[in-house]
Amino acid sequence: MTRIIIILLFLSNISIGQTLDRTKENFDLEIDYQSENVLEKYKSFDYDFSNVWSVTENQNIYGIIGDEHQRISIKLISIFRISNGPFLYNVYGKSKVNDNICEFYGNIVIKEIREVNELHFGVDDEYANKGIKTQGILIADYEFYENKSQKQSGIFKGKLYSKWYLNSKNQIEYDNIEFISDGYINIAFVGIWKSNNSGKEKICNWADYRVPIANRDxxxxxxxxxxxxxxxxxxxxxxxxxxxxxxxxxxxxxxxxxxxxxxx
Incomplete structure (x- = not known):
């Protein structure tokens, strides 16, 4: 039995070694962010995160579905905050795999907001005089339901990681301050897609500028x-x-x- 356990642990370590998790590298909660969840601080409807998720041009959003890393394209067409749910956002969008396009509806629910330990202002402190009040990361749950009447439809479900900052007018902005740094990534959706027909689940991850979790090669x-x-x-x-x-x-x-x- 001990020998079997050792073999399983060995195989597990090989599997982990073959995967590159950019969420751990770029959204390091233990080092870059304060430990307190300040979700309630941003309960006011003055703070709207919906624009953060639709800043990047679609050609720079990259995603994979399945172990073979088939390309998937995701377009969030409409996002708006629900009036009776301060951390709930309704979403409408479309997905594309090869020539198959499906529309989907769903929601994003913010679960955690953490502020940075130290403000960052980019190369040569480019943003130092821009009046940035704070920066942070939000972690949310998402569920997007593709139209069941369309071919090869399913459900997207997982975690969303987003970097943002608060400008001088108390407006939430997309944090692209470190955009020119190697390996920059933001708005990372990490989760699965589950087929409406078979119930089979596949990994499905996408983000701005890089794929958040993928094979190392x-x-x-x-x-x-x-x-x-x-x-x-x-x-x-x-x-x-x-x-x-x-x-x-x-x-x-x-x-x-x-x-x-x-x-x-």
């Missing part, structure tokens, strides 16, 4: 997101194009006509 970029060739056929070919494939096997399109976005 998936994102090979240092300063910015770059997918290894192993995964190109899982919907990531355009990222190879974006990063100018070293072997020049992929050439930019000469088309200049503007086309509708996939969620329109």
């Amino acid at each position: 998936f994102d090979i970029g240092a300063g910015e997101f770059s997918v290894s060739e192993k995964y190109w056929n899982k919907g990531w070919m355009d990222i190879a194009l974006k990063n100018k494939s070293p072997n020049l096997a992929i050439k930019p399109s000469e088309k200049t006509e503007k086309q509708n976005e996939w969620w329109e």
Whole structure:
């Protein structure tokens, strides 16, 4: 029995070693943030976090679904705060895997707000004179329900991590102060997708600028997101194009006509 336990622990450590968890690196609650949950401090409707989750252009939001890291695109189209629930936000959006597009409705519920131990002002203290009052992170639960009448629909469920700051006008802003730093990530959704038909669950993680949790051999970029060739056929070919494939096997399109976005 002891031998079996040792083998299982060994295999578990290998599995953990093969996964890169950027949420631990970029949302370090033990080091960067105060221990107190100040959720009630932001109960007033003067503090609205809804804009924070829709700042980044969709082309810079990257997500995976399943162990093979199939690409999934998520677009949050409408987010608004519920009047009788200060930490509850209704969400409408769409998801896309390959050519399959589903609309979804759901909610985000903020569970925890922690403020930073020390304010950060970016390179050369660029934001030092911007009147920033405080900075922090929020942790929320999310559940998004895809339309059951649509093909390959399911439920998204998990945790959301968001960095923000309070400006001089007491408005909540998206914290992009450290944007130019290597490996920058924000608005990280970490969880699962559960099929409406089979009930099967798959990992499903997405975030701004990087995938929050993925195989170590998936994102090979240092300063910015770059997918290894192993995964190109899982919907990531355009990222190879974006990063100018070293072997020049992929050439930019000469088309200049503007086309509708996939969620329109």
